[in-house]
Amino acid sequence: MQKYLDDIVRGLFRENPTFRMLIGMCPPLAVTTSAVSGLIMGLATTAVLICSSTLISVLKSLIPKQVRIPVFIVIIATFVTMIDLILAALVPDVHKVLGLFVPLIVVNCLILGRAEAFASRMPVSRSITDALGMGLGFTWALTFIGCIRELLGAGTLFGATIMGESFVNWQIMQLPPGAFFTMGLIVFTLNLIGNHRARNVQKAARKQIQVVGKEG
Amino acid sequence: MKEMLLLLVGSALVNNFVLVRFLGICPFLGMTRQLDTALGMGLAASLVLVISAMASWLVNTYILAVLNLEFMQIVVFILMIACLVQLLEMVLRKMMPGLYQAMGIYLALITTNCAIMGIALLVVGSGYTFWQTTVFAIGAGLGFTLALVMMAGIREELEFVDVPPAAKGTSLALLIAGIMSMGFLGFAGLVPM
Numbered sequence: 001m002q003k004y005l006d007d008i009v010r011g012l013f014r015e016n017p018t019f020r021m022l023i024g025m026c027p028p029l030a031v032t033t034s035a036v037s038g039l040i041m042g043l044a045t046t047a048v049l050i051c052s053s054t055l056i057s058v059l060k061s062l063i064p065k066q067v068r069i070p071v072f073i074v075i076i077a078t079f080v081t082m083i084d085l086i087l088a089a090l091v092p093d094v095h096k097v098l099g100l101f102v103p104l105i106v107v108n109c110l111i112l113g114r115a116e117a118f119a120s121r122m123p124v125s126r127s128i129t130d131a132l133g134m135g136l137g138f139t140w141a142l143t144f145i146g147c148i149r150e151l152l153g154a155g156t157l158f159g160a161t162i163m164g165e166s167f168v169n170w171q172i173m174q175l176p177p178g179a180f181f182t183m184g185l186i187v188f189t190l191n192l193i194g195n196h197r198a199r200n201v202q203k204a205a206r207k208q209i210q211v212v213g214k215e216g
Numbered sequence: 217m218k219e220m221l222l223l224l225v226g227s228a229l230v231n232n233f234v235l236v237r238f239l240g241i242c243p244f245l246g247m248t249r250q251l252d253t254a255l256g257m258g259l260a261a262s263l264v265l266v267i268s269a270m271a272s273w274l275v276n277t278y279i280l281a282v283l284n285l286e287f288m289q290i291v292v293f294i295l296m297i298a299c300l301v302q303l304l305e306m307v308l309r310k311m312m313p314g315l316y317q318a319m320g321i322y323l324a325l326i327t328t329n330c331a332i333m334g335i336a337l338l339v340v341g342s343g344y345t346f347w348q349t350t351v352f353a354i355g356a357g358l359g360f361t362l363a364l365v366m367m368a369g370i371r372e373e374l375e376f377v378d379v380p381p382a383a384k385g386t387s388l389a390l391l392i393a394g395i396m397s398m399g400f401l402g403f404a405g406l407v408p409m
Binding site: 022023025026029030070073074077078081084085100103104106107109112172175176177178179180181183184185187188191192194195 | 240242288290291294383386387388389390
């Protein structure tokens with residue numbers, strides 16, 4: 001049980017694909033003009049990730065080692081086609097906003113990466129929890145970036161007006177440069193926190209050495 | 217002729233693949249530490265961009281559209297690109313070993329690059345003719361190479377600058393990309409949309 005929980009938490013925070021591992025960087029920049037589109041893109045990717053990881057894990061003993069990458073790609077492409085058609089039928093407006101980036105889930109390195117690194121080696125149940133964790137980590141990252149860009153760029157959050165009358169929209173946040181700036185500052189902040197933590201750990205270690213030295 | 221020129225400028229500068237459309241961010245962030253790596257990657261990607269755009273147009277017009285199989289685009293295109301890159305690698309190794317030495321390592325990375333898949337889907341969705349597709353792809357390749365080379369040039373200079381330790385690497389690259397992207401927004405008026 002502990003293992004499964006650990007799989008999910010790892011994807012959400014410690015190995016968050018967008019914020020920590022920095023893989024699959026195109027969608028977090030391209031489709032995060034609003035929180036809703038970020039959320040739907042994240043969920044679509046999660047769905048593809050879970051389906052393809054499960055199927056690859058089930059079939060792992062049948063897939064010959066030499067041609068595994070093409071087989072993975074075909075499996076992923078099949079699920080992406082399904083999700084693309086489902087989104088076009090259920091939420092045509094959002095599908096239009098996401099545009100090219102729904103079919104491009106097929107080349108998201110996150111999905112092929114998980115297939116190669118995890119699903120093709122681990123039992124089915126753990127592949128599912130791993131995919132769920134990574135997918136949800138990707139989803140919250142996209143939604144978070146979407147919230148920042150929507151709040152500053154349009155004064156709204158999930159479509160509801162948040163900022164007062166006097167707020168002047170930061171138009172740039174809705175345009176491509178805003179995506180780069182937001183992502184750059186998030187990575188910067190995470191690095192600051194990481195460095196601070198590392199320094200604290202070092203300090204604690206040094207103190208311990210001093211204590212041990214005195215005792216000796 | 218004028219139309220073609222506008223198309224070229226439009227896809228290279230106004231809708232720059234990396235800075236405006238966000239396609240191919242991975243090589244843009246990962247392979248721009250040195251100028252010659254960036255140039256090699258840019259040229260290899262441009263070559264594949266042009267070939268894959270032309271091939272996807274042909275496949276879509278003469279096979280998928282005829283058989284009413286357009287919903288298979290994603291599966292067909294990704295397989296087509298994987299085969300093309302393999303083929304290109306073999307041809308280059310046999311015919312032009314010098315070029316292969318320079319570009320070979322990048323070719324393998326290109327298969328799962330979203331710029332290549334992106335252009336295949338873009339040209340099919342846009343209703344371009346074959347020659348328009350070719351010009352569009354050349355422009356896209358030029359724009360891609362330009363963005364990579366500019367980024368590498370800036371990052372090489374920044375090696376000697378004292379920046380906060382937390383900003384080093386990806387963070388700074390993203391902020392620079394933001395400023396470059398602002399610059400490219402200035403091209404928006406260049407081509408009537």
